[in-house]
Amino acid sequence: MQQPNRFVALNSYVNGGPINETHFSLRQGSLPQLKQGQVLLKTLVLSVDPYMRGCMTGLDTYFLPQFQLGKPIMSLGVAQIVESQNGNYSPGDLVQGFIDWSDYSIWSGATLVPGVGTLQTVDPGIGKLSHALGVFGLNGLTAFFGILGVARPRAGETMVLSGAAGGVGILAGQIARILGVRVIGLAGSEPKRKVLVDQLGFEAALDYRSEKLADELRALAPHGPDIYFDNVGGSLSQIVMSVMRRPGRVVECGQISTYDEAGGGWKVDIRPIHANGLRWESFTTAHFNEFTPAAIGQLSHWVRTGKIIPLETEHRGLEATPRAMVGILRGDNIGKMVVTVAGIE
Amino acid sequence: MQQPNRFVALNSYVNGGPINETHFSLRQGSLPQLKQGQVLLKTLVLSVDPYMRGCMTGLDTYFLPQFQLGKPIMSLGVAQIVESQNGNYSPGDLVQGFIDWSDYSIWSGATLVPGVGTLQTVDPGIGKLSHALGVFGLNGLTAFFGILGVARPRAGETMVLSGAAGGVGILAGQIARILGVRVIGLAGSEPKRKVLVDQLGFEAALDYRSEKLADELRALAPHGPDIYFDNVGGSLSQIVMSVMRRPGRVVECGQISTYDEAGGGWKVDIRPIHANGLRWESFTTAHFNEFTPAAIGQLSHWVRTGKIIPLETEHRGLEATPRAMVGILRGDNIGKMVVTVAGIE
Numbered sequence: 208m209q210q211p212n213r214f215v216a217l218n219s220y221v222n223g224g225p226i227n228e229t230h231f232s233l234r235q236g237s238l239p240q241l242k243q244g245q246v247l248l249k250t251l252v253l254s255v256d257p258y259m260r261g262c263m264t265g266l267d268t269y270f271l272p273q274f275q276l277g278k279p280i281m282s283l284g285v286a287q288i289v290e291s292q293n294g295n296y297s298p299g300d301l302v303q304g305f306i307d308w309s310d311y312s313i314w315s316g317a318t319l320v321p322g323v324g325t326l327q328t329v330d331p332g333i334g335k336l337s338h339a340l341g342v343f344g345l346n347g348l349t350a351f352f353g354i355l356g357v358a359r360p361r362a363g364e365t366m367v368l369s370g371a372a373g374g375v376g377i378l379a380g381q382i383a384r385i386l387g388v389r390v391i392g393l394a395g396s397e398p399k400r401k402v403l404v405d406q407l408g409f410e411a412a413l414d415y416r417s418e419k420l421a422d423e424l425r426a427l428a429p430h431g432p433d434i435y436f437d438n439v440g441g442s443l444s445q446i447v448m449s450v451m452r453r454p455g456r457v458v459e460c461g462q463i464s465t466y467d468e469a470g471g472g473w474k475v476d477i478r479p480i481h482a483n484g485l486r487w488e489s490f491t492t493a494h495f496n497e498f499t500p501a502a503i504g505q506l507s508h509w510v511r512t513g514k515i516i517p518l519e520t521e522h523r524g525l526e527a528t529p530r531a532m533v534g535i536l537r538g539d540n541i542g543k544m545v546v547t548v549a550g551i552e
Numbered sequence: 553m554q555q556p557n558r559f560v561a562l563n564s565y566v567n568g569g570p571i572n573e574t575h576f577s578l579r580q581g582s583l584p585q586l587k588q589g590q591v592l593l594k595t596l597v598l599s600v601d602p603y604m605r606g607c608m609t610g611l612d613t614y615f616l617p618q619f620q621l622g623k624p625i626m627s628l629g630v631a632q633i634v635e636s637q638n639g640n641y642s643p644g645d646l647v648q649g650f651i652d653w654s655d656y657s658i659w660s661g662a663t664l665v666p667g668v669g670t671l672q673t674v675d676p677g678i679g680k681l682s683h684a685l686g687v688f689g690l691n692g693l694t695a696f697f698g699i700l701g702v703a704r705p706r707a708g709e710t711m712v713l714s715g716a717a718g719g720v721g722i723l724a725g726q727i728a729r730i731l732g733v734r735v736i737g738l739a740g741s742e743p744k745r746k747v748l749v750d751q752l753g754f755e756a757a758l759d760y761r762s763e764k765l766a767d768e769l770r771a772l773a774p775h776g777p778d779i780y781f782d783n784v785g786g787s788l789s790q791i792v793m794s795v796m797r798r799p800g801r802v803v804e805c806g807q808i809s810t811y812d813e814a815g816g817g818w819k820v821d822i823r824p825i826h827a828n829g830l831r832w833e834s835f836t837t838a839h840f841n842e843f844t845p846a847a848i849g850q851l852s853h854w855v856r857t858g859k860i861i862p863l864e865t866e867h868r869g870l871e872a873t874p875r876a877m878v879g880i881l882r883g884d885n886i887g888k889m890v891v892t893v894a895g896i897e
Binding site for chain 2: 474481
């Protein structure tokens with residue numbers, strides 16, 4: 208008899224316009240018998256990330272595969288091995304990788320995203336398991352490489368940071384601050400801005416919806432910010448880039464404000480870049496893969512010594528994943544958005 | 553009695569879609585009496601440049617003013633002073649600046665483009681007057697600063713150049729070649745490509761419409777081009793950037809292929825930039841204004857010693873300006889597009 212297994216599926220693609228919880232459903236599935244080479248995973252924590260919106264458009268996009276309708280959604284997550292037919296993994300092991308939005312899943316080496324199919328061991332001494340997904344996961348690596356590898360700031364420079372209270376934002380800002388950078392965070396709510404300044408030591412935090420944002424930025428950086436670390440894109444970035452001056456640098460990390468556009472977003476009106484003669488650089492963590500151990504080692508040191516506070520927003524229960532997904536695109540989270548599905552056995 | 557004076561006007565704005573000659577008309581105007589401080593100019597040569605398409609949309613664009621319907625179009629040009637009520641200029645002087653598309657015009661210091669209102673003296677020993685607009689004008693400065701100030705190539709690097717046979721393209725390619733760069737030009741016709749390779753010494757010239765362009769670029773630059781000097785934008789740039797690899801640099805010089813889009817263009821789909829981790833830098837000559845004498849001095853040396861061949865496509869007669877304008881947006885020209893209106897008195 209097959210074991211029952213709940214999973215969360217996407218019901219329909221949404222090309223343009225916001226997603227909401229009705230686009231998802233919690234369904235009842237079942238687990239087949241484990242085959243040679245496979246392992247049975249119990250889902251512990253799931254990561255919810257903005258890029259996933261691009262897997263929900265139904266479009267043949269440039270770099271993201273599409274979720275299969277009616278099948279389990281996949282994301283980065285931490286799981287525990289409860290049964291193993293694979294010599295490399297033992298029951299009880301903690302692992303991370305791309306896993307299903309389900310209570311249990313069978314891993315056989317084939318995953319949604321080519322080249323990232325391997326399950327990696329999670330050190331049980333990590334502290335919080337969710338840190339494997341946040342500060343020591345995709346968010347931490349993105350912030351680390353974005354600042355150290357792309358922005359390469361000098362102490363005393365001024366950096367404007369959009370999506371400052373997001374999973375990458377809080378870390379990019381704190382890393383820049385460690386390096387002596389004046390960090391001006393942009394965030395959409397007063398509680399977020401208070402956290403950025405009071406708890407994380409940002410020099411200032413501004414409301415990205417302010418009609419006077421350009422003037423507020425000019426007041427804080429009269430010669431224009433040296434760096435704009437951009438997680439957001441769209442009309443906000445137009446405003447920030449309009450106050451920058453050559454040779455200001457833009458670090459393009461994400462374009463979350465555009466993902467709901469028909470066609471999937473990622474279009475940039477480059478006129479302020481052209482008019483102001485800016486340098487604009489993109490990256491993904493894949494471009495720095497060889498340096499992942501260096502990044503994680505350094506991030507661990509900073510977390511241990513209290514120089515980085517890895518804030519998180521936690522949802523609980525597999526059924527909360529759609530709410531978390533809708534929420535991250537709406538900016539509900541402060542720090543890393545995770546869903547805790549179950550505890551360690 | 554007022555002196556009759558022909559001029560070319562824009563009849564209607566075109567927001568999206570190509571312009572054609574019916575959007576222009578040659579009209580009969582008249583010249584008022586010269587006032588104190590003014591000079592009377594006779595138009596000798598007019599420059600036709602792609603940016604002018606942006607002045608024909610009727611939109612409140614980011615950096616371009618709109619031509620006034622029914623009034624003389626303005627562009628960079630060379631003129632001769634035939635009468636002067638201004639102590640700084642004498643009859644017979646050759647000058648350049650923003651002037652009317654008309655046989656004669658009155659200059660009083662007020663021009664279309666703020667900050668560039670001054671008439672500058674043209675050295676009668678320049679050789680061809682049109683060189684003041686091309687190799688020693690906007691095109692030459694754009695190519696010089698784009699290569700020396702933005703691309704900053706090292707000898708042996710590979711540079712892909714779009715719009716390679718255009719006014720900026722032929723110069724950017726030749727300057728890069730002087731610096732030891734392997735230049736791969738993209739151009740739309742066989743005669744253009746032949747000129748680039750046989751006459752200008754480009755390493756290769758490819759048809760930008762080729763369905764195998766990505767493969768052809770990979771064959772010529774197996775590790776991806778180091779530099780992409782982009783005059784064109786749009787889908788062509790998507791292809792070029794898709795074969796580039798971090799830390800490849802894109803020099804954004806112009807986006808001519810997008811200017812006919814509704815809204816005026818300048819939108820870039822940044823997914824290949826993001827996926828490949830590219831550095832993307834824009835500029836205008838205004839960012840290097842302090843170095844204009846250095847640039848013109850060096851360009852003069854290169855032209856004199858035969859290292860740069862300043863190719864031009866010449867139209868004749870004021871009535872030919874609409875044809876030249878439509879033609880430059882269609883890519884009819886090889887090198888600088890100019891309209892010779894009259895000879896020196």
